[in-house]
Amino acid sequence: MKRKKRASAGSIKLQELLTEQNVIQKRALAILESDSPSFTHTHDFSINAVVNLINQMVDDGLMTKGSALWCFAMSLFEDAVKRELFTSLLDDSGRMHPSVFMKLCKELELKYGLKSSDNMSTVEKLGIFVYTLALGLSNRDVGERFQRSGYTVRSAFHDVLEAITARGKSFNGLARDIIRPKDPTFRLIPLQIKNDKRYMPYFKDCIGCIDGTHIAACIPETQQLRYIGRKGIPTFNVMATCDFDMCFTFAFVGWEGSAHDTHVFLHAINTPSMNFPKPPEGKYYLVDKGYPDRNGYMVPYSKTRYHLSQFENEPPNNMQETFNRSHSSLRSYIERSFGILKSQWKILHRMPKFSVQTQIDVIMAIFALHNYNRRNAEQATVFDIVELYPDCIPNDEPRDVRGNDTSNEDLYEGSNNMKRIRNDIATLIWNARRR
DSSP states (O other): OOOOOOHHHHHHHHHHHHHHHHHHHHHHHHHHHHHHGGGGGGOOOOHHHHHHHHHHHHHHTTTTTHHHHHHHHHTTSSSHHHHHHHHHHSSTOOOOOOOHHHHHHHHHHHHHOOOOBBBBBBBHHHHHHHHHHHHTTTTTHHHHHHTTHHHHHHHHHHHHHHHHHHOOOOTOOOHHHSSSSSSSSSSSSSSSHTTTTTTTTTTTEEEEEEEEEHHHHHHHOOGGGGGOOTTTSSSEEEEEETTTOEEEEEEEEEETTTTTTHHHHHHHOOOOGGOOOOOOOEEEEEEETSSOOOOOOOOOOOOSSSSSGGGSOOOOOOOHHHHHHHHHHHHHHHHHHHHHHHHHHHGSSSSOOOOHHHHHHHHHHHHHHHHHHHHHHSSSSHHHHHHSSSSSOOOOOOOOSSOOOOTTTTTOOOOOOHOOOOOOOOHHHHHHOOO
């Protein structure tokens, strides 16, 4: 009797691969026939349909993002330009999902006046803009990548920048509409506080956090002196407020790096045209010791341990330290927000040789894109990772090379009302901890 020949390991592997490819093909056809009616006619082909198909196949485990099959699927896009845009957006930082990109493009067209030109669509214009901000590339590098002239790239970039910041239209662009509180009345308790026993009910009247950050500036050598502060390099001192969803509700860009945080803060809250979202009576922002102790702005106890790292080996020993640890933990939302902002948009670390005005508009546009992405992304993003690991704070802040005296303890008269509220909260947290 003839013995059956045993299959080699190689042939078994090949058979498994062929079977797998067959399953993938059948599943793809099923998706196309049942869930993607836009593929039934060639003239109905759309980027969104392809994106949805690829995403569904990834979700079903039929392909892995970044694999050879995924790259081949991406090549099904209409043209090389769009393929370049979307593969650039879908990097490991999760910067912007293609569906969010397409929604943003449509919104900029319908609401903010972004228009295609004779030789360039709005998709490519927005792609050039996002690509430049994401990688921090020069006009020349972007032109080489997209095979466009420097003039064409520059025009496309500024068309999108104007649609977002609307400097020429009294700043009535996307940035103004999206960098603002979702609830301007601040009546509701933020869910991140309401659903966390570490903060509820102690911080139920807290509406957000305020902090400053330094962003690299590209300044002519003859004008650099006032832009060089404690970071030792030319920077903008940017002040922002954020909610507990890691969306920015206010951003103030333009002060030179040598300016003190307090000066930037006081200018923002005392200038009506800035439209700073002031806290209603009984509500407050969390701020660090670099800000004045004023009504509506809660600072931590001074000359007391504060940062979370200082409590790693030794827990709080008294009421003041207990409050400071909770204050620091909750205020970390804005540190995380800044960390995400800087990790995703590399231009904030290597600003090209734009005019100072354009650099300010670029930074404001990035705040707007940050919020837009946060509010519209449906799939897992870097925001979700940071939420799952709250102690993870991306740190891209330039190091201080000079002494930094941020305390305002002796410069401004403190608010007795805020001191009383702080003491009441500290007592409640301390008593709850001792039970």
